[in-house]
Amino acid sequence: MRSPLSGHLPRHPPPHLSPHPLQQTDFRWFFAGQLVTLLGSSMAPVALTFAVLDASADGGDLGVVLAARMVPLLAFLLVGGATADRFPRRTVLMAANLGSALTQGCVAGLLLTGHYRLLPVAALEFLNGTLAAFTTPALRGIVPQLVGKARLRQANALLGAMRNATKILGPSVSGVLVMLTGSGPALAFDALTGLLATLCLSRLPLAAGAAAPTRPVPLLTGIREGWTEFRRLGWVWWGTLSFCVINLVQTGTWQILGPALTEELSGKATWGYVLSARGIGLLVMSALMYRLVVTHLLRLGQLMSALGALPLLVLGAHLGTVWLLTGAFLSGLGFAASGIGWDTSLQEHVPAQVLSRVASYNDLLSYVAIPVGQLGVGPLARTFGAFRVTTCAGIVFAVVAVLPLVSGAVRGLPHAPADARS
Template sequence: MRSSLLQQAAFRSFFAGRLVSLLGSSMAPVALAFAVLDASGSGHDLGVVLAAHMLPLLAFLLVGGAVADRFPRRTVLVTAHLGAAFTQGAVAALLLTGRYSLPLVAALEFLNGVLAAFTTPALRGIVPQLVAKSLLRQANSILGSASNATKILGPSMSGVLVVTVGSGPAIAFDAFTYLVAAGFLARLSLTGASEASRRNTVSADIRDGWSAFRAIRWVWVGTLSFCLLNLVQTGTWQILGPQLTRQLSGETTWGFVLSVRGVGMLASSLLMYRLVVRHLLRFGQLAGVLGALPLIALGAQVHAPWLIAAAFVAGLGSSVTAVAWDTSLQEHVPAHVLSRVSSYDDLLSYVAIPVGQLCVGPLAEAFGAFRVTAVAGAVSATATLIPLASRAVRRLPHAQPDTSAPAADSCPAA
């Protein structure tokens, strides 16, 4: 039962910390965008601030993975959350005092991006230290549900705060959530991830992580699939999606499409708690094909109800894929290299996003936006299915649920 996991003190503290942090993080982009636009009146400034956050996230992911495997992940997470509270709090202070400065805000967001690079690998690596292997899917389902719920509620709450009290207080709230999350995470009592790795340098740990990543066939095959998927799907959806939807059905439809997709993701993550399949990764790859439906529907210039339905189904599929992938990594990648392998997975997946974002505009001008969108949908579906050609992906087993006690290295909150 879902309550059984939340009755475990360690997982309950971790879940509470994640829920609070995710809520703040889902509110921050809206508040930051309006804050920069209001203070500078320049879309150029906003682009600089967003890039200042994204670039260090990519640049330091491998270091973050090595550190998360090298030191206790609780320490890494608490430190990163406290640092994020400082950076976001400083941004809020600049806005609240009317002292907006592009170099200062960009520098603070750069630091925030560096901290995120340490947070992401540690988060994926810490879950197996909290619950038994047979409960990882349920744990990821609960965490995914929290993430998807905040994605639905957070932007709306942020919009209300921006309108009523301003963007500065909204960002200050994000900083406060990082402090609260750090408090919950500090309550975790876990064993160190890998004491032996401290005998190596960080660069040696990064190289060892690459060796481990290459050695696990299903991991690098899946990562290459996500890389291609992000290359053709993310930029097309973010840039051409609203443009084409407005042409076909009006601006209101795009809001419905995003909301319904979020509802689909939330519903799917809840269903994954109960769903039991023998080959979870294979099931996740098959479900991922559904994520291409909105692009195909847009390319086919269908009416709004069909596009909205496609978005809902896509949300169902994408959440299944996310839970299946995270659970498979945590079940089958050795704990002492899990964060490093995850960091290579994230880096190779994320680096394709800005490339796709830069290419989609020129391609749309050259070949037509609707045609590019339809092709992107077809390539997305194909990219999701390609890993199934590998027996390692098709046959990867999934730990079946049981009534086991928490993992040995999981302790009640101190």
């Protein structure tokens, strides 16, 4: 049966004529830039945390510094999306990476010279969070211009695998570096990666990532146009609502109650193994998604995302270490499939000239629930019990993950896969 949306899909070149992403020079430079910047970004939080804790007498500065970065990230996402749709995304990403390198370099300089003060460090992290708000929408929008729609799934699988690998490797390397040399050099390395990423991006064509030409519009008008497009896409609404509720019940529960309950059930060392098992699942599914050929990628991603609830349900049921490690591994599979499926669907079906704005609304409405969940999980656990709250969070997660599938727009959204044998 022909999908009602299939008539609106752009024509793709024959898959066998479309080179694999890493065979395309522009994507290789982009991939290299992402690799170095994500490695630095995964190292920076560990270094910054230890630096602030060491410099602050009571550790109270850490919450201020973390909030100083998170608040502008949320506040400026819509501005970042409108900017990435108005200017070449290569230019936006180069400016953001260069600015991030400068701000992190200044923080490193303060630490290396022994001049840590809360106000300048918080101000620099505020600037860093602002720059990140411009980076995320531009990244979503530039990939289709680099590889073409026939190779989007494979490109996102490669980027996902690299992102997950840096999340596993970066904190460990950062911890060792902080132990050996202190936090300043680790943050200086993050600044250096920003410069290297800027150099990689400079090798892309000048117009790389540019949206289709449109009339210049004021910033607020552009943001409103993004909202209009976001409202028009019912499947995006369903997915964003699902992510919002999942972030509300999962992030705080996993980050705050997860380590404590794991230690109570299996010992302190188990939490590290759990995170490693989850990371392995992320990597495995990223590799599988590179080769997997499906006709409804979004449907698969939504179904797989329900696996993310398993570790919460295992903890809530007081099950043993083997069950917890298995649940963590399967949750990694689910998160990777969901993320790759969602990014690819956005890039395939949202017009290029509004893609970054639609993505910014999706990110904002998804992420805004995270601090709410983090603040609320502690009082809920004290009132109802940590195990009970974790079980309820797992149940809500599983239900909400598959809830978008009641929409025919979600179930039927087509995917135009490249030939996995090519």
